[in-house]
Amino acid sequence: MRTVRLKLVTIIAEALLQDRLLDDIKRLGARGYSVGDVSGEGSRGVRASDWEGRNVRIESVVSAPVADAILEHLSARYFPSFAVIAWVADVDVARGDKYV
Amino acid sequence: MRTVRLKLVTIIAEALLQDRLLDDIKRLGARGYSVGDVSGEGSRGVRASDWEGRNVRIESVVSAPVADAILEHLSARYFPSFAVIAWVADVDVARGDKYV
């Protein structure tokens, strides 16, 4: 099977941020996304404040430059003020042209 | 820890396709799977039709040949007609013999 290597970006954030985050990642180039509900715990915010409770788990398959732009944006606009974490992984997809 | 490198296949599809997809991946060699609910948005179908709404997120750890067979099958039977996306990632598992 011929596949294309792309990036899977996963973002965990408080549910209140969902619409804003989805707008942002679409503007930065994401062509689609999935959102699931998760609960969680961690110390990721400013002043190491704990967060605990209902969160959303957003994932989107994007090109490497878009993944980078999303991480840059999260770092600049969300990490200083909000309990948001994100990671990027390599994935192989069929129909790679649909994602870029 | 001694681990084995296998493939994690993730499939996002409309909820109506769940049973059919699970039957398919089991027939192609998947020994287990997990299913979660997600919502989403994207343009992945034939004629670039948009999909939006309740979807399922299926994931299964399989051997590389089974991952390939699943992607081939999705490409042939689902991608032309349904809003289905899928990706494959490398994962390391303990007890690798349980998956193949």
Added chain:
Amino acid sequence: MRTVRLKLVTIIAEALLQDRLLDDIKRLGARGYSVGDVSGEGSRGVRASDWEGRNVRIESVVSAPVADAILEHLSARYFPSFAVIAWVADVDVARGDKYV
């Protein structure tokens, strides 16, 4: 974007084991986690007993040594007696210092 390569540990287990598993991974070094609900099917337990039904999907981004410690612990304490599966993947994160 400057990122750090870490490990994403994903654990699928029966819901009854959730609190115990979360206590364990925190004790072993996980600084945060997310939990989602999934259903599933597989043959992973002792005596190849089937499991089917409500499960939790726990994920946590950790250092490589912590990922290894978690897999070792699961192998020793859970795999022989419970329907638990787990896998580890490479992920790139911003703010890598928050996870270790």
